[in-house]
Amino acid sequence: MDGTTERVRAHFDAIGETEWDRLADSPRARVSFELHRRLLAEWIKPGDAVLEVGAGPGRFTIELARLGAQVTVTDLSSVQLDLNEQHVQHAGYQDAVAARFVLDIRDVAQLGEETFDAVIAYGGPLSYVFEDAPVAFGQLVRVVRPGGIVLASVMATVGSLRYFLPLALNELDQYGGVFYDHIVATGDLRDIPGSHTCQMYRWREIELLIAPAPCRLVAASASNCMSLGDADLIERLEADPERWRWFVDWEAALCREPGALDGGTHTIFAVQRTEIPAP
Numbered sequence: 001m002d003g004t005t006e007r008v009r010a011h012f013d014a015i016g017e018t019e020w021d022r023l024a025d026s027p028r029a030r031v032s033f034e035l036h037r038r039l040l041a042e043w044i045k046p047g048d049a050v051l052e053v054g055a056g057p058g059r060f061t062i063e064l065a066r067l068g069a070q071v072t073v074t075d076l077s078s079v080q081l082d083l084n085e086q087h088v089q090h091a092g093y094q095d096a097v098a099a100r101f102v103l104d105i106r107d108v109a110q111l112g113e114e115t116f117d118a119v120i121a122y123g124g125p126l127s128y129v130f131e132d133a134p135v136a137f138g139q140l141v142r143v144v145r146p147g148g149i150v151l152a153s154v155m156a157t158v159g160s161l162r163y164f165l166p167l168a169l170n171e172l173d174q175y176g177g178v179f180y181d182h183i184v185a186t187g188d189l190r191d192i193p194g195s196h197t198c199q200m201y202r203w204r205e206i207e208l209l210i211a212p213a214p215c216r217l218v219a220a221s222a223s224n225c226m227s228l229g230d231a232d233l234i235e236r237l238e239a240d241p242e243r244w245r246w247f248v249d250w251e252a253a254l255c256r257e258p259g260a261l262d263g264g265t266h267t268i269f270a271v272q273r274t275e276i277p278a279p
């Protein structure tokens with residue numbers, strides 16, 4: 001395992017249960033969860049064989065089980081896989097898990113061509129493999145059958161720099177403008193000491209990632225849009241169930257506008273595998 005991957009694995013081993021809270025500990029986080037969940041509900045059918053890559057502690061494993069999928073659960077971190085087992089068992093869905101094992105997203109091809117109806121790579125596993133992302137993404141597409149779906153989300157450069165501007169300005173002061181120019185231009189956070197080791201993407205970079213694989217884009221969404229705004233206002237909205245329902249529906253619709261795709265802290269996208277032409 002190279003040094004960067006080891007650093008990522010050690011990070012997810014160390015944060016453990018904190019990762020379970022990531023999509024539940026604020027209204028903005030709960031909206032992000034809901035946007036990801038809605039895309040699962042659109043594309044996953046009862047009985048689907050689903051590979052989950054970078055599954056983490058299991059929020060989406062449980063959602064996949066609720067949708068009737070049989071899930072092969074994988075992650076780089078064995079700590080996250082243990083948490084996944086605990087949370088899925090607690091939710092009563094262990095029967096929906098076909099297998100659970102450590103797997104690097106770069107090694108997915110070993111599971112065989114056309115093995116699954118869908119692959120889910122939510123929460124950025126593709127953001128942790130840097131230069132290897134195109135090869136890893138190609139493998140995700142090839143392990144689904146023709147017509148199958150790959151649903152992924154990655155960290156987003158534009159929206160993250162806007163939302164985390166105070167943090168970015170701190171880092172700018174600490175490391176200097178030339179260094180930070182590089183971060184803004186590339187989205188690569190590897191070289192910032194103590195920062196989250198990951199690759200952020202612009203929408204046009206996601207298009208480049210997808211282009212060589214035998215697939216077509218079928219859905220795309222920012223995560224999030226309006227709910228990244230005034231945190232107090234969003235909290236008050238959530239306290240009013242009727243207004244909250246309207247708000248989340250608007251949010252889901254606006255996040256899919258082409259003009260919004262770069263604006264979240266994450267970007268979600270779904271591709272469908274096309275037939276590979278005979279040689």
Ligand SMILES: C[S@@+](CC[C@H](N)C(=O)[O-])C[C@H]1O[C@@H](n2cnc3c(N)ncnc32)[C@H](O)[C@@H]1O
Pocket residue numbers: 005008009012019023053054055056057058059060074075076077080103104105106121122123124125128129
């Ligand atoms: C932010 S968490 C997302 C967890 C879950 N998918 C979710 O959305 O709640 C990212 C997960 O990707 C895993 N990961 C990081 N690098 C990976 C790699 N190279 N291969 C597979 N999984 C990886 C981490 O261990 C972690 O569990």
